Amino acid sequence: MCLPAKLIAGVGALSLVLSGCAGAGGHSSSGRSINILMVNNPQMIDLQSLTAKYFTAETGIDVNFTVLPENDLRDKVASEFTSQAGQYDAATLSNFEVPIYSKNGWLLPLDSHIAGDPEFDQKDIFPSLATSLSGPGVNGAESSVYGEPFYGESSFLMYRKDVFASLGLTMPEKPTWDQVADLAAKADRTFDPNMRGICLRGQPGWGQVFAPLTTVVNTFGGTWFDADWTPQVNGPGFTAATQFYVDLVRRHGEVGAPSAGFTECLNATMGSAVSMWYDATSAAGSLEADGSPVKGKMGYVQAPVKETKSSGWLYAWSWAIEASTKKADDTWKFVSWASSKEYEAIVGKEYGWARTPAGKRQSTYDNPEYLKAAGAFADATRTAILEADPTNPGVQPRPTVGIQFVDIPEFTDLGTKVSQYVSSAIAGQTSVTDVLNQGQALAEKVAKTYREA
Numbered sequence: 505m506c507l508p509a510k511l512i513a514g515v516g517a518l519s520l521v522l523s524g525c526a527g528a529g530g531h532s533s534s535g536r537s538i539n540i541l542m543v544n545n546p547q548m549i550d551l552q553s554l555t556a557k558y559f560t561a562e563t564g565i566d567v568n569f570t571v572l573p574e575n576d577l578r579d580k581v582a583s584e585f586t587s588q589a590g591q592y593d594a595a596t597l598s599n600f601e602v603p604i605y606s607k608n609g610w611l612l613p614l615d616s617h618i619a620g621d622p623e624f625d626q627k628d629i630f631p632s633l634a635t636s637l638s639g640p641g642v643n644g645a646e647s648s649v650y651g652e653p654f655y656g657e658s659s660f661l662m663y664r665k666d667v668f669a670s671l672g673l674t675m676p677e678k679p680t681w682d683q684v685a686d687l688a689a690k691a692d693r694t695f696d697p698n699m700r701g702i703c704l705r706g707q708p709g710w711g712q713v714f715a716p717l718t719t720v721v722n723t724f725g726g727t728w729f730d731a732d733w734t735p736q737v738n739g740p741g742f743t744a745a746t747q748f749y750v751d752l753v754r755r756h757g758e759v760g761a762p763s764a765g766f767t768e769c770l771n772a773t774m775g776s777a778v779s780m781w782y783d784a785t786s787a788a789g790s791l792e793a794d795g796s797p798v799k800g801k802m803g804y805v806q807a808p809v810k811e812t813k814s815s816g817w818l819y820a821w822s823w824a825i826e827a828s829t830k831k832a833d834d835t836w837k838f839v840s841w842a843s844s845k846e847y848e849a850i851v852g853k854e855y856g857w858a859r860t861p862a863g864k865r866q867s868t869y870d871n872p873e874y875l876k877a878a879g880a881f882a883d884a885t886r887t888a889i890l891e892a893d894p895t896n897p898g899v900q901p902r903p904t905v906g907i908q909f910v911d912i913p914e915f916t917d918l919g920t921k922v923s924q925y926v927s928s929a930i931a932g933q934t935s936v937t938d939v940l941n942q943g944q945a946l947a948e949k950v951a952k953t954y955r956e957a
Contacts, residue, residue, distance in 0.1 A: 536563075536564055536565045536566065536831075536834055537565065537566035537567070537568060538565060538566075538567055538568070538593045538594070538831050538834050538835050538838060539568045539570070539591065539592045539593050540567055540568065540569050540570070540592065540593065540594055540595070540838070541569075541570045541572070541577065541580060541581060541584065541592040541594070541595040541596070542569060542570070542571055542572075542577070542595065542596040543571075543572065543573075543574050543577045543596050543821060544571045544572060544573055544574075544577075545574075545821065546859075547654065547655055547821075547859070547861045548571065548596065548654070548821075549571070550851060550854075550855060550859060550861075551654075551842060551847075551861075552569050552571065554847075554850055554851070554854060555567050555569075555838075558841075558847075558850055559838060559841050559842075563834075563837055563841075565834050565837060565838065567838055570592070577595075577596070578601075581595050581597065581601070584826070585605055585610040585611075585826060586608075586610065588610065588826065588827060588828040589828075590826070590828050590829065590830070592826060593825060593826060593829040593831050593832075593834075593835040594823055594824060594825045594826065594829070594835050594838070594839060595823075595824060595826070596654065596821050596822065596823065596824075597651060597821075597822055597823075597824045598819060598820060598821060598822065599633070599636035599637055599651070599818065599819060599820050599822065599894070600819075600906070600909055600911060601824075602636070602637050602639065602650050602651040602822065602824055603636075603638075603639035603650075603904075603905060603911050604911060604912070604913055605650070605824065606639045606640070606641060606648070606650040607639065607640060607641070607642065608642070609641065609642040609827060610826065610827055611650040611651070611824050611825065611826070611827055612650075612824075612825040612826065612827050612829065612832060613641065613648035613649065613650060614648065614649045614650060614651075614652065614825070614836070614839075615648050615649055617832075617833075617836040617840070618649060621836070621840055623844075624840045624843075624844060625845070625865075625867075626649070628845070628865045628866055628867050629652070629653065629864060629865060630656065630863075630864060630865070630866065630889050630890060631890075632818055632889060632890065632891075632892045632893060632894065633653050633656045633818070633820050633864055633889070634649065635894060635895065635905075636818055636820065636894045636905065637649060637650060637651035637652065637653065637820065637822055638650065650824055651820075651822035651823060651824045652822055652823050652839055652840070652843040653820040653821070653822045653843060653863075653864040654820070654821050654822055654823060654842060654843055654861050654864070655786075655820065655821060655861035655862060655863050655864055656818070656819065656820040656862075656863035656864045656889055657784050657785045657786040657818075657819050657820070657863050657885075657889070658784075658785050658807070658816035658817055658818055658819075658863075658885065658888035658889045658891075658892050659715075659716065659719060659782065659783060659784055659785060659807050659816045659817045659888065659908075660782075660785050660804055660805060660806055660807050660816060660884055660885070660888050661675075661679060661684065661780060661781075661782050661804070661805050661806070661807060661808060662773065662780065662781045662782075662783070662787065662788065662791065662802055662803070662804055663675050663687075663779060663780045663781075663802065663803050663805070664776075664779045664780070664798070664801055664802065664803075665801055665802065665803045666801050667691060667695045667699070667779045668687075668691070668779070668803075670695055671690065671691060671694060671695055673687055673690055673691060675687065675803060675805055676805070677805055677806070678805065678806050678809070679805060679806075679808045679809075680808055680809055680810060681720065681723070681724075681748065681808040681809070681810050682810070683808070684702070684752075684780070684782075684808045685748070685752050685756075687701070687780065688701030688702040688752060688755075688756040688757075688779075688780060689701060689755070689756055691756075691779040691780070692755075692756040692779075695779065696776065698777065699776060699777060699778060699779055700756060700757060700758050700759065700772075700777065700778050700779070701756030701757070701778070701779060701780065702752065702753070702756055702757055702758075702778060702779070702780040702781065702782070703757065703758040703764065703768075703769035703772050703773060703777075703778040703780070703781040703782075703783075704716060704749065704752065704753045704757055704758075704761070704764075704769075704782060705717075705764060705765050705766065705769060705783070706753055706757070706761040706762045706763065706764050706926075706927055706930040706931075707762070707763055707764055707765035707768070707927065708920065708923045708924045708926075708927045709765070709919075709920055709923055710909065710915060710916055710918075710919025710920045710923060711909075712765045712766070712923065713765075713923045713926055713927060713930075714908065714909075714919050714922070714923050714926075715784075715817060715908045715909075716749075716782055716783060716817075716908070717745070717746065717749050717926065718817075718907070718908045718909065719807060719815045719816065719817050719897075719907060719908055720745045720746075720748065720749050720815070721741065721742050721745040721746070721898075722812060722815055722897045722898040722899075722907065723745075723807075723808075723809045723810045723811055723812040723815040723898070724741050724742075724744050724745035724748070724810050724811065725740070725741035725744075725810075725811045725898070725899045725900075726739060726740070726741025726742035726743070726744070726745050726898070727739075727741065727742070727898050727900055727902060728742075728910045728915075728918075728947060729902065729903050729910065729947065729951060730900055730901070730902070730903070731900070731901040731902060731903055732903070732955070733903050733951040733954045733955045734951065735944055735947035735948050735950075735951050737922070737940050737943040737944040737946075737947045738937075738940040738941050738943065738944040741899075742940060743936065743937070743940055746926065746929075746936050746939070746940060747936045750926070750929050750930055750936055753930055754930060754932065757778075758772050758777060758778050759772075759777070761930050761931075762927045762928075762930045762931040763927075766783060766784065766787070769781050769783055770783075770787055770790060770791075773787075773791065773798065774790070774791065774796060774797055774798055775797075776797070776798070782807065782808065784817075784819070785804075785816075785863065785881070785884070785885040785888055785889070786863070788802070788804060788878075788880065788881035788884075788885065789858060789859075789878070789881075792858070792878070792880050792881065793858065800880070802880065802881075804880065804881045804884040804885075805884065806884065806887060806888060806891070807888065811899055812897075812898065812899060813891070814888075814891040814892065814893075815897075816888040816889075816891060816892050816907075817892065817907045817908035818889065818892035818894050818907050818908075819908070820863075820864065822843075823838075823839040823842060823843060825839065843864070845865060845867055845868075847861075848860045848861065848862070848865070848868060848874075852873055852874070856877065857871075857873050857874045857876070857877035857878065858877040858878060860874060860877075862874065862878070862882075862885070863885060863889055866886075869882055869883075869886045892907060893907075894906055894907050903954065912950070912954075914950045914953075915950075918946055918947060918950055921943075921946055922939070922942070922943035922946060922947075925938075925939040925942055925943060926939055
């Protein structure tokens with residue numbers, strides 16, 4: 505039996521904590537059903553509540569959802585897809601997992617389903633997202649589409665327009681990191697003695713501090729590995745970027761930076777504790793939500809750069825079908841519906857367009873109803889996603905795709921361990937040189953495996 509979600513109210517946002525539970529709401533009499541494993545993000549909870557009314561009623565296909573927190577989901581997904589147990593037909597994966605899983609033969613290629621479903625309109629999907637959810641099959645088989653995005657995001661710089669106007673500061677439309685550092689210094693504790701210049705993640709984790717920091721590394725000319733798997737963690741570009749990042753957050757960053765992640769920076773921005781924040785484009789929905797204390801006060805510009813033309817990351821929660829499923833056609837019907845223009849309109853009708861799972865289709869950004877609700881950040885988000893290039897995010901060739909991550913299984917452990925060292929440097933407990941020398945040694949162990957292969 506599915507118990508009600510426990511709702512935890514935050515400032516301008518809502519987080520939902522669920523253990524695994526089946527989809528609620530009526531059932532069809534057709535006897536057809538599929539099992540879906542998904543993360544418990546708010547957009548997915550909306551989907552769960554709408555599926556029976558709009559999908560099952562039309563198709564006769566029951567959808568049984570298992571909904572888990574992100575870390576639990578990743579563990580469950582890894583176990584399920586590795587074993588091809590067949591307990592689930594599809595799951596929410598990101599563009600980090602999809603290329604890895606496709607190479608291992610764990611995902612169903614979607615090309616034939618896409619070709620047979622022209623109303624889905626694959627060409628409407630942003631090219632950068634489509635590329636990040638495609639890849640070669642087993643033994644280098646021809647490249648295919650293996651995932652469809654539910655929603656996508658990049659990263660950009662958010663700032664307080666009213667604070668900048670009061671201080672006589674001007675934010676460039678496409679700032680450099682040097683300009684951002686200068687603005688952070690000028691804004692730090694001048695408008696308000698309790699308002700710091702900028703919020704940058706310092707919390708350990710490959711998906712925490714290294715999400716923004718790796719984009720800084722890219723645009724400073726660094727990389728985790730060059731094309732022949734030679735580690736560059738203590739190389740000049742990586743070192744310059746990390747030293748810059750650590751210095752900036754230590755001098756002008758948020759209070760408690762070594763433990764600050766996305767949520768802490770969101771709270772700091774909404775609480776007027778910082779004047780700038782570099783992070784995910786999806787944050788803008790919370791900042792501009794009804795009831796947000798900073799609604800209408802924020803400006804949004806592209807991710808800061810140094811040696812590259814753009815530097816925003818690329819991430820998407822997406823639907824992937826397990827290769828061993830025996831219900832591929834019914835599962836595709838659900839996947840195509842959940843990622844469709846039709847579904848976005850349903851969310852707009854039921855909950856308002858601001859809650860639409862956006863960031864994946866060009867048509868969303870041509871929709872007057874969506875633009876009216878998300879006008880403050882829609883154009884900046886679309887530009888950031890379109891300019892993101894997971895195949896060429898820096899100044900040198902890479903051995904694999906990825907902007908804010910290296911798309912290999914070992915990166916979760918490597919990135920997390922090095923992030924712990926970086927967080928210590930932000931806390932002033934060690935030097936950047938020592939941090940990156942330790943990181944280089946760890947990266948050498950990973951690289952050896954790939955060079956030998």
